[in-house]
Each structure stands twice: as C-alpha cells, then as structure tokens.
Amino acid sequence: MQPDTDALRAAAEKARDSSDSDSAAQITQPTISEPLAKGIADSQYIKDYTYSVVTSANADGYKVVETAQNEREMQFQSAFDNAKNQANDQVEQFNQRRTEFNREQENNSQSQGSGQNQRQGGSSRGGSGDTRSAPQFNFNFDFNFSDPTLSRGDTAIQGVNSFAFVSDVENGSMKIVEGQAFDESTKDGVVISQKLADANSLKVGSEIKFKTTADTAKELTFKVVGIYSTSTEDFNYNTVYTNIDSAKSFMTDDQLKDLSVQDVRYYLTSAENKDAFLKETAAKYPEIKTDNLKLDIDDSSYQTMVGPIEHVGSFASTVFWIVVAATVAIITLIVVINVKDRRYEMGVLLSLGAKRGNIIGQVFVELIVVGTIGFLLSLGTSHLIAQKMGDSLLKQQVASSQQATSDTTQQRGINARPGGFSRMTTRQSSAKQIDTIDVSAGVHEYAMLFGIGYLILIVAMILPSINVLRYQPKTILAGKE
C-alpha cells in the first residue's frame, strides 16, 4: 500500500487550476496508520504482511559511520547554507541601499522645500517617521537536505516485523553475514551494518546503546543479534534494523500517537486472489481511496518466477488438446478401418444371432484392452518424455523471457529518468525465474491419464458404432456392403 500518485497528481492539478485562492486545496502526503495496515492484513486472502516504522536515535558510546550519503547530504546542506548566506547578504545590502536611498531622498526634500516644511509645520517629523518605517526585506528560510530519518538523530532506526521483509533483503542486495535475523518475538535485538560493527568492534552478542532524540533523551540498550552487508551503493550504514516493538521504544508518546507506517506489503495466499482481495479491501476500507492511498498488486516477482512455467503450461495445454483431438481422430480412423475390415466377421456374428450391442461391446473391449496396455507402457515412458520435453520447452521460455526482460529494462531505464513519482511505485523484482522443472506424476495424475485415455476411446468409438448399427447381415454376407 502506498500513496496514490495519480490521485495526488489530480488533486495538485485541481488546486493549481483553482482561481479562488481561498478554496485552493491543501495537498498533503497521505500516511498509513498502523491500525489500517493491520486491519487489512486480517483478510482471508492474506498469507503474510509487513510494514515498517522509521525513526532515529543518537549514538551512545559508539561512533557513526561516515557514509557517502552523509557526505552528499552535508555537501547539499553546505551548498544550500552558502546560497542562503549569499541571499541574506544580498538582502542586507539591498536593505542598506534602500535605507540610504530613502535618507538621501529625505535630505533632498528637506533642502529643496524648507519653506514648504515650515508651512506645513511639523510634517517633516512625519516624513522622517516614514523613512524610519520603510519596509525592510528579510530572508528567513531554512531547509534540511538530510534524510528525514536522520533529521534528528545520527542513526536511522527501521522497525520491521521480520528482517526477511526488509526490501533490500527481499531483492537480494542485503544479507545477514553474521548472527541471525530477528522477528516479531525477538526482544531488544538489532541487526547492524558490517561497517558500523567494524568501526566500533561490535560483534554478535555485543551491547549497543542509543539515546532517543526526544527533548528528554533516554538511553536504550540493545543486543546485536545479527550483522548485515549490503551491495547497495550510497547506503546509510548507520541504519539499524529491529522489530516494530523495539522501534517504537525510540518514539515519544506523541510520535506513537500519530504513528504512520511505511512500506506496507501484503502477501496473498494465491496470485489468483488478487482481484478478490482488492474488491474486499475497497469495500471494507473506503478510507484508502478517500485518503489518496492505493493498494497496488505487485505480482512481478510471481510473474518473473512462474512466467516461463505458465508459458510452458499454456503451450502444454494447447498441445494436450491438439493431441486429444488428433488421438480421437486417429483412433476413430483406425477403429473404422478395423470395423470395416471385420464387417464380414460381424455379418457372420449377426447371422448367428449376435446383438449389435454385443458386437460394438466386443470392439470396445478390444480397444480398451489395447488402450490399457498402451497406458501401462506409457507409465514408464511418459515420465521420461515429459521431463525431456518440459526441460526443453522451459529452457526456450526462460531464454525468451530473459530477452524480453532485458529489452524492457533498457526501455524502462530511459523512461524512468525524469520521473519523480516513479520511485514510489516501482519495485525491482529480484525473483529468480524458475528454470528447472521436475516432472512427477502421482496416483491422481495417472488416474487422470487413464480417465482421459478411456474417454478418448469412448469418443473414438462413436463413428464405428454407427457403422455397426447400419450393418445388415444379408448385405454383408452377400458381399454388397
């Protein structure tokens, strides 16, 4: 769940287009409350969910790592401060010049119109008073370029219900190199970066102390349960991960009261349930829409993983129906020819008093016996053939899919450059394509094989049966059939 960028953009455009300044809408970044995030997770379609809370703390007894991000932020801050100082200097100079200009104007008017001043009596005081009250331009603007999570503390605290749900962990760019991850049940445990650990000689099991950023800072002591490394460039290595409850302990009561959660993600029980989940949630939580929030289904990982398999499945399904149709046609043809070849025998049997149903039954039983032998032989061979075919098809599909992904990535790289909002909505799928297939069949599959096989035989018997029903023993035996 995330802000609905389209809705926000529409609201912004509406505000911009509004000619009545009083009615201009105030656009604020929507937030996701913790109860809403948890409430949605109660859906029957949800298998698991995660969200994170972000706060900060100050180092207490350890030194933070200087990161490229810190450096860049400081550069930005420095540049901005310089610009601000220059602007202030310019404003000050402007104000001084304006004051001087006003003073010169006043002096000139005093020297040129002293009589007039006398006539007016005491008005010069008023003129002098105007000069003193000339408007002064002030430049009083401040901005902090640093990461919001670092706006107050030097260490970013990210609370998430399980370390495994951290986005970078999911996409494979971050991993535990020492110790273990935490989950909801972990008490006072944190996972820190390897650089932070190295810089402070911290190991798994070490204690690490923080000071909260509240006005009345309190000390919090945690235990390092794991150390992570990341391949992400410009990463803030002062980011400490812990579970939600632990992260909340860094917050003040006021912060907890207005707590908004981030990176809310739900994992569906099945990709097929996505529409049902969206429908159910939209009906149950209308505030999602009114608050300009949006539930996006990100099944890119699923599609990436199972895409080739689904293509193979789709192809196999098509092949299956073609094979069924071809088999029906071929077996029908074979049985028709067989029945035609044996029509003389059937004429004899009819002349001896055989029922047509018995003759059809005899042909069918013969077909079933031959079919059953064929099915039994296929038990051994079908597995090998299916495995070979599956591997070959999947290999082709994976290659094709990777080519398509490569093309799309190149295209996306071009399109994403100017996008500001795209960062909020685009998630890079790190899921690995399924490139191996294990063909196995159990009793159920073989029962289906036999069932479908027998069904094919029944269908294939229809036309030959009609022929048998048409047979007249006299015409057969007279050689006129």
Next chain:
Amino acid sequence: MTDKKDTLVVKNLTHTYSDGQRKVEVLKNINVTFEPGRLYAIVGESGSGKTTLISLISALDKIQSGEVTYGGKDIRKIGAQAFRQHYVNVVFQAFNLIKYMTARENVEVGLDFSGHKGSGRERAYELLESVGITRDQADSLVQKLSGGQQQRVAIARCLAGEVPIIVADEPTGNLDEDTEGKILQIFRQIAASGKIVIVVTHSQKVASHADATVYHMKAGALSLK
C-alpha cells in the same frame, strides 16, 4: 393351412426391391409350410428368388408383405436377432467362416450364441466329428481346410446353435460331386434328428434326393415339384 407346433409357415409372402427406376417383384405371394424332421429342397434358376426367400425365412432381411410364423408366432414379433439366435441358422455357399480362427473356434462361436453350458471345446470337437472333421483338422485354421471341410465346419457351427431350423443357401455350390453327396448326407441326418432343413440349390442331385420335398421357384413363384 393350420399352424402346427414347431412348424415354419410362410403366408402370402411378397417381396419387391427397387432396381433403379422400376420395382421388381422378387417373391409373389409365397405360401408354404415346413415341418420338422424333413429335408426341403428349393430349386430354381439364378435370380428366381430362392435366396430372397430364405433370407426372409431366416430373418436376415425384413419382411415387406405377408408373414412368416414359427410355432404360430410371427417371427417379427419374436424379433430378428432373437429368431436368428434361437430358431434358425444359415449355411452359406461361401461358408462364411471367420478365417483367422480354427475350425473348432468357429464352432465355439456358434456355441457361445446358443448359451451352451459346460466345455465348449469338447462340444465343438463332438459337433465337428459328427460332420466328419477330425480333431487335427478341428485345430487347423479354416483357411487351411478344403472347401468341403470348410462347409462341414459351417454346418457344425449351425448345429452348435441347437436351433430347430437349418437353412442352407447353395451349400454344395463350391464343392465337387463326391463332397456334395457327403454334405447332403449330413443334411439328411440333421433333418432326421427332428430339425427343419431347407436347402436352396440348383443341383439336380439334391432335387432328386428321395427324402427331400422339392419346391420349384420360378420368377418369384413357388410350386411343389
């Protein structure tokens, strides 16, 4: 004409078929009675209607007009399949044996339809022996047997059905004179056992057989010779 028990009666049987644009009357108001224990011979030239008559009698073809009764029951009411299974078997000129089977197996097919209980194999041997087929011959594929032997097998198969009526369509047409005589002897024995035996032939030898009641078929009309 009074229907008797186990008597096959043909009444007012007329049959036509369409020959392109015109209708040809093959049988013209045939009336005849066949009694059990007797051998009947129907002689006539080709195209006179002999085969059509026995096709109707043996329920291989549908009766258009008139009726055929057995024991007073219309065979249409008995049902063509049931009548063929329980009342009549046919010996064809071309033998009509199942070629990929042995002589014994062909006879066993007849036994299957008769609802024979017990060992079909032994009964088949007995029937084949009764028509002069040895056990060795019985176990040979019918294709390997001579024409006369194949016809004996066909007769044995008819007997396997244990039906009261045996109809033979030119049963000696493909046989030499010596074999023809032996086959006729078999038919005479069958008739003597109490069955109705109707032999359609153009053979004068059959027609001149002392025990046979000979009918002459000409242009669809049947008359006692």
